[in-house]
Amino acid sequence: MIPAEFDYAAPESLQEAITTLADAGEDAKILAGGHSLIPLMKLRLAAPSLLVDLRNVPGLQGIQRENGTWRIGALTPHTELEHMPELGIVAAAAGTIADPQVRNRGTIGGSIAHGDPASDLLAVLLIADATVTLQGPDGQRTVPASELFRDYLETAIEPTEVLTEVRIQALDGWGFGYQKFNRRSEDWAMVAVSAVVQQSGDVCQDVRVGLTHMSSVPLRARAVEDALRGAPLTEANIAKAAEQAAEGTNPPADLNASEEYKRHLARVLCRRALQEAVGSA
């Protein structure tokens, strides 16, 4: 790897990290695993003047349950999420990220801050009612996932802020399904659909559906949710609701997937994810 020249800092406290970032200005980037940033630097598509590596900052790793909420440290690698089945949909999605090497090094905070709509966890955070904690020079603030993702690789996180923690709702008793479509197992999602369903008998009490790579940001499939909420969870109802999965989306096309194909995939995967969720409840 021959990146452009950069400086490197490995602060030993959160305060030091924030100060370092503030002093460095907008060209500084946080290194939190590096599995998105380093490839961009290798291709010289990113050329930060300073890398602030969070590896020595204490307290940013680990998963804790607090009442109805999971608190996940921003530097928690994907592999830890993957191997905690109590996290439900989050664990299911984390287990499909790239390959074991990436899951061992890549972190939830890094993935969120990078804001790639093709990453597995972002839409899942939307349906898990997640919030992120951001620590900056002016103190701490909390932003819900629904307000976090602004555009392709663009988030509400300020350059001087450090994402320290992710809180997600513990969806105890909810069924979940994650349907990711890609060509190779290590690839990003061409399209993925995540679904969580709360059932009361055969009736859908509540449902949330997330769409990955169907826009420049992760999305909720509100039309599907509205169609299914309160309805009996029959195959026909699920299929009918899933037909609306591509509504309001603006999928980015590429060599391997036209917009039309991605809309089609979203509908197919939505039906499958809902069926998986209902089956798992």
Next chain:
Amino acid sequence: MSITNGGTAELHVGRALRRKEDPRLITGQGRYLDDISLPGTLWAALVRSPEANAKIVSIDASAARERAGIEAVFTNEDMNDLAGPLPMAWVPPGIEIQNPEHWPLARGAVKHVGDPVAVVLGTDRYAVVDAAEDVIVEYESLPVVTDPEAALEGGPFVHDELGTNQVHEWSLSGGDLEAGFAQADVTIERRVVNHRTAGAPIECRGVLADYRAGALTVWSSTQVPHFLRLFLAILLNIGEEHVRVIAPEVGGGFGSKLQVYGEEVLVAWCSRKLGAPVKWIETRSENMAVAHQGRDQIAYVKMGAQRDGTVTAFHVKIIADLGAYNMLLTPLIPSLGAFVMGGCYKIPAVQTDIVGVFTNKCPTDAIRGAGRPEATHMIEVTLDQVAAELGLDPVEIRRKNFIPKEDFPAAVATGVIYDSGDYNKSLDRLLEHVDMPAFRREQEELRAAGRYRGIGFSTYTEICGLAPSRVTGPGGVGIQAGGWESAMVRIHNTGSVTVYTGSSGHGQGHETTFAQIAADRLGVDPAQVEIIHGDTGTGPEGRNTYGSRSVAVGGEAIARSANKVAEKAKAIVAHQLEAAPEDIELADGKFSVRGSPDTGLTLAEVAGAAYLNLIPDGMEPGLEETTFYDPENFVFPFGAHACIVDVDPETGKVTVARYVAVDDCGNAINPKLIDGQVHGGIVHAIGQALYERVAYDEDGQLVTGTFVDYALPTAAEMPSFETDRTVTPSPVNSLGAKGVGEAGTIAASPAVTNAVIDALRPLGVTYINMPLSPMRVWEAISDAQDTSPKGGVPA
């Protein structure tokens, strides 16, 4: 000489020995190009064109030169002392080939994205890349052509001075095509696309050059050190005796390192110019953009057959997208497929017409299989189309047309003589592994449940063991190189053995298989036989590694040299034991009088005598022999492959559920290494069929420049292969062996494609072209559902 070994000791040939080279490679002790360092080395970085077709208006390197640690920036203007442009080594008699000049650094114009424009040299690897970004090149953009069929119709021209994009026309025909089609009850026509793929070796290219005291040493990650030495000597005007090329450990080539690259010439030139060693290590991005690519043929095929399935004629018109320049063998590659266009079938008339076309893309050249995977794909897919039209079983139409084993050696319509074959034998063996009645029952049951499973066959033969010079050389096909190979077998004083081969291994396992061949003929263990390859400074002139030639040509040269050594050893032993040389045999590791094994001499004792000059009067001392072996014919491996796929009819995703390969490469030198080659070869072809594709947009921008977009399959996408072999020895060489490095790649893509079509017939899909990406399969299903079952032939 036959191999006796007394009949008691086990022969080493035929045993599945572990690779001798693996312990050092898997413990990180291999020495690849980037592991080699010389004091005072300057690093090179290239400034490459972002334009697909443009005039170079100006180059301003002043800012780059001012950077710390930068020693020099060179452009084409600085290289006027080169003796000529980069080589193209195919001069077919009577064929006109447009061959525009191609220089290591662009001369006034760039023709594809990645074309090198300038080189930056400096003491720091990072600084030269930074400085390369500071070289300001002003381009005048020109219209771009990327579609070869559009390129044939007229402008824009890749090379304006030619006034055409057509490179050449070349045909090979045999039999009466018109009569063949007249006898046909059905004629099937298809447009068969073999799309562009990359070699994608794990180790990208790299060059280290050291010119000092009038002599040039070049280390390069190449398959062809001897060719490279020749052209370095010519282009740099240095005596060949003063140029040494070393291929260290080479991390894969797949044909992409069968080339004399501009960077190799450039780095050597820079070393001489600056009086310092110069090193260049290619990045993956560069490799994807500028290492030569393969395939990219559009074929219009026409096959005639009688109602019983007998094929009467096969006519193929190929439009070959050669990219922006001719490289070492660029326009030749499609022709290699033409020789086996009739496959393993007795077809009275076969004709292949090839048109080469320039486009604003990276040049194509040999990639694993080089023309033969394309040809196999054309005939094997078309044959299935004929079978479907006639309502015949794909297996039965193959049997109907196989060249019968009694015909071998078999002269086929294209004019070549297949050395040996027994095609029913390999197909029979395949069907022992694949229970067809059971499969068809299962297929029906799955279809009833909405699941689509299909089976596809490929019965193939190919032409390899390149090459008999009389056929391929200047007076024949027109390759400006002999097809022979050399071997020098040297017995040391203590009886250990060094073999110098002109073949240049880069992952095949030369050190293991070649040691097995020599060991049997010398009565030693393969562990005592060291194989030296890939270094022009040692051993005789060589012709290197490509075209599945190493065992069939290089291995035979070793066998012959070892036999000569053994003959001399017998004469020495006969002298020592006062016996007649014809009474001496090699048995149990000793040269002894037949029937008296206790009195014999080991090879070490013979070597001692040879070097102490305790030998017959008039005999030269020493114990080493050299052979240059030029084969009488090619060898023609063959086999039968079956692929079973599952297709998700909703998403179009294809999963290979099972892959069974029965290959016949004659006598096996090492079954384990054959399996390895077959596995890798099949992955290569499944990659092409389902995953891999080099794509450019209409502006000539490469859109598959990383392994994210260029989808090399991984182990996770592959089934566990089931392999088996039949053995039909080749009569061409004393080993009875045929090449196997490309066979899997040549065989597999039509098996996958035919399987997908078989799976989707109930949905109305009757034909589809690679790559069978999910979207393309989904589109084919959608199109078929929209129209009548027989309609909808996607591009």
